[in-house]
Amino acid sequence: MATETTAFAQPARGEEERARADVYSLIAALLGRPADERMLLLLRTLDTGGATGTQMAPVWDLLRQAAHDARAEEVADEYQELFIGIGRGELVPYGSWYLTGFLMERPLAELRTDLARLGFERDENVREPEDHVAALCETMSLLIAGEDVPFEAQREFHEKHVAPWMGRFFNDLAQARSARFYRAVGLLGEQFMKLERAYFAMAV
Numbered sequence: 001m002a003t004e005t006t007a008f009a010q011p012a013r014g015e016e017e018r019a020r021a022d023v024y025s026l027i028a029a030l031l032g033r034p035a036d037e038r039m040l041l042l043l044r045t046l047d048t049g050g051a052t053g054t055q056m057a058p059v060w061d062l063l064r065q066a067a068h069d070a071r072a073e074e075v076a077d078e079y080q081e082l083f084i085g086i087g088r089g090e091l092v093p094y095g096s097w098y099l100t101g102f103l104m105e106r107p108l109a110e111l112r113t114d115l116a117r118l119g120f121e122r123d124e125n126v127r128e129p130e131d132h133v134a135a136l137c138e139t140m141s142l143l144i145a146g147e148d149v150p151f152e153a154q155r156e157f158h159e160k161h162v163a164p165w166m167g168r169f170f171n172d173l174a175q176a177r178s179a180r181f182y183r184a185v186g187l188l189g190e191q192f193m194k195l196e197r198a199y200f201a202m203a204v
Contacts, residue, residue: 024141032134043067066184095131098165
């Protein structure tokens with residue numbers, strides 16, 4: 001993707017940008033599939049010392065404790081109840097659903113157009129539509145980490161495809177009846193979405 005010149009300040013790809021990309025990538029991994037024992041071990045030993053005293057510190061602590069209390073087989077059952085179920089899970093983690101009440105609607109078509117414009121191609125081995133929360137978080141991570149991606153591209157993508165619904169999804173996840181381990185994931189995502197909205201509002 002060619003670098004574009006915009007009227008917006010483009011922050012250096014420093015520690016803050018890498019941290020943002022890493023959080024999106026972690027959330028994508030946690031919501032794209034059930035957290036296995038390897039992921040739970042990673043979370044139990046997660047070093048978030050840099051977050052001490054910040055708004056993210058309490059939710060990192062909750063996630064680390066949730067991982068300590070969880071077992072992989074229980075997390076797999078919880079994931080099934082929350083996102084798959086029989087027919088459908090307790091939650092429907094797709095942008096189209098949150099924005100229109102239906103799957104495979106106009107928001108997905110618009111997303112596919114924007115992904116193509118940004119140079120992303122659909123992996124034929126992936127069955128989930130592109131507006132799945134995990135796929136969108138992974139896309140944000142790639143946009144932030146991409147050296148040749150203009151800052152305005154991540155801002156526009158966030159404002160159009162993430163901000164309108166993802167905060168509500170994480171709030172629903174944090175309060176879901178079936179959520180135990182994933183309650184902490186919901187709280188993490190909810191707080192991170194608040195910080196992202198503030199970040200983009202200030203970055204002008």
